[in-house]
Amino acid sequence: MVDVPFDTVAGVPPAEVGEVELYHPRSWWTRYVFSQDAKVIAIQYSITAMSIGMVALVLSWLMRLQLGFPGTFSFIDPNQYLQFITMHGMIMVIYLLTALFLGGFGNYLIPLMVGARDMVFPYVNMLSYWVYLLAVVVLASTFFVPGGPTGAGWTLYPPQAILSGTPGQDWGIVLMLASLILFIIGFTMGGLNYVVTVLQARTRGMTLMRLPLTVWGIFTATVMALLAFPALFVASVMLLLDRLLGTSFFMPTLVEMGTLTKYGGGSPILFQHLFWFFGHPEVYIVALPAFGIISDLISVHARKNIFGYRMMVWAIVAIGALSFVVWAHHMYVSGMHPYFGFFFATTTLIIAIPTAIKVYNWVLTLWRGDIHLTIPMLFALAFIVTFVNGGLTGLFLGNVVVDVPLSDTMFVVAHFHMVMGIAPIMAVFGGIYHWYPKVTGRMLNEALGRFHFWVSFLGAYAIFFPMHYLGLLGMPRRYHDIGETAFVPASAHDLNAFMSVAALIVGFAQLVFLFNLIWSLFKGKEAGGNPWGAASLEWQTPETPPGHGNWGKELPIVHRWAYDYSVPGAAMDFVPQNEPPAGLSAQGPHA
């Protein structure tokens, strides 16, 4: 047994930077609406993201209704079905998950976890939210313009994205691209804040290797986003020029509706390269914060230090770096040189190594831990199984020869929903149940929470497990109506109906969750400052919810890592990060 917890040192270097004078709100407007406080901005981000996410949820219901009971719902025509697919995917990936993890969790947790009073540039941070809100409004407005939203699929592949056969060709695609450009501008303003805050505004004693893994995940994801979103930005600008000015960056010579188009000489594959140079890192932009959050949840609720902290950090960084050299595994069937496929399959499979390290470390953290099956812990465990499930099907799709027959089938849909839909959403829920007491001072209702968990978790499997099977049968994705097809047996239709019912029930459970969020705000049990007995810095604030400036007069001084749980000889079963070592030695060096 160790007599001194890992990483504890006596001396703390002197402060290098003087205190920053905070912006002080003068009115209700600057306190709650145009607030420069990262915590308020985080809540604004979260509410906006969840609101637009509700739209995407309803769209998924409509899609499932059509898939499960084709022909029953006459108000869903093929064009609308394509529009639902597109908007559901785009909203969920970018406007919900990216914004919630980085803008929501990032804004709230980074300053608290690194011991800062706020983000480094609060004004820019505020602008980031308002530009994001504008992007969401522009996106939502496509539902009301003539022709409706674009139906190009969330990948917006040209040439079809801007040709007249695709729904939303008039306004939808233009507003979608404009919204993406706005989102990237807004995100860049926020992202610069997160990165600089983590690098340059930590409190005394907070080294990078003492950061909670949540911060590592969000930080690495933000760096990746700052380098990956430029490709989407450029692709959006060029596609917008193709659509509005008639340039031919991505448009080859082609015949549309019997007439030769004005386009010629462009390369659709170029768009795919740009899109996936963004798109693959994007998968990890939503996965890495989830990895970090899950690491913290497991450690706290298993009352055990995280296993292999340094390996966890390096795995996050390695995954982040590797994810920039795997993008073309989304393009095996696009017409690339075969050697490219070989290269990208190799790099893709290499990512399995750091990812497996993380999964093993989570499991080893649980091993012989004092596991409390609290709601955050349940979601964390659900994350591990759903992520492993999605990760393993990723090995199938990463191999060229296996991918080719599975491309554009429901197998792909099942894979990415498991790995970057369900799994990160489990982390989001776990994180919300875990940090809600810090944000509001009240616990979320336990019974509703457990109901929400079991319905969401089992329901997610009920939806997506059979979907793998449908994919293996060859059922294509993005089809409005599969019809009487020889290779799809009648039983597959029953399965589809079952999945649709499950999807409706899971969606209903999310409404219960939203109700819980609001109900607990007023009626929830008083939480106190540190209901979970967590060691990381955000639970050590003098007030709950933390006040303006987060800390009292003095910034906290960090003496140890964030994972001192069940330390032998310590007074409690956790040692807060800002507890000086002297407090421990008073208990005697040996337990």
Add this chain to the structure above:
Amino acid sequence: MAETALINNVEPPARPAGWRGIAADWSSDQRAFKNVSWGKAMMWIFLLSDTFIFSCFLLSYMTARMSTTVPWPNPSEVFALTIGEKKIPLILIAIMTFILISSSGTMAMAVNFGYRRDRVKTAALMLATAAFGATFVGMQAFEWTKLIVEGVRPWGNPWGAAQFGSSFFMITGFHGTHVTIGVIFLIAIARKVLRGDFDVERRGFFTSRKGHYEIVEITGLYWHFVDLVWVFIFALFYLW
């Protein structure tokens, strides 16, 4: 930004040099980049992100140029000016490049005088930089006009691949926007310098933070970056 300057800095301990120093900085607390203020760190990271944007633009243009089946117009002929009955290739671009590079020189001098707290010289040099930048944008506008008069459009041109016009207007337009934003920034900061905002530590209108002469250097970082990008555009678009 003033807050992040080296106030309250207790005698810094001797730091190891070379790679050991880098490792020591990154494994230390509080700051990974020692003696780098928040504003400067933020600008560097933004420029890294912006580098990816311009790289994507240039790579896309090069892909289009290499894969087009129609001949690419010869830049030496397209960008030639007839001066005194003689066709001089790339003369306008050469002058534009010279002006922009010169503006980097005046910018560097402005940073120097800024840290010496010489208000008038700093502001004058920043305004000179802005004037160079505005001249550059003006000549860019002249070049655009000339090409448009000759029939170059984003969707086609008289000499060959349509992507020539598309790439030209997009890339120089995006770069020109950067220069224009830089000019506006330079004028705004020069006004603050001249007014003495950074001497009396006047608070920003939006941020309510105290200003500092370091903002001159941060503006300079952006300006030099825009210049550097132009060198790549010049080499890859005009000289190729």
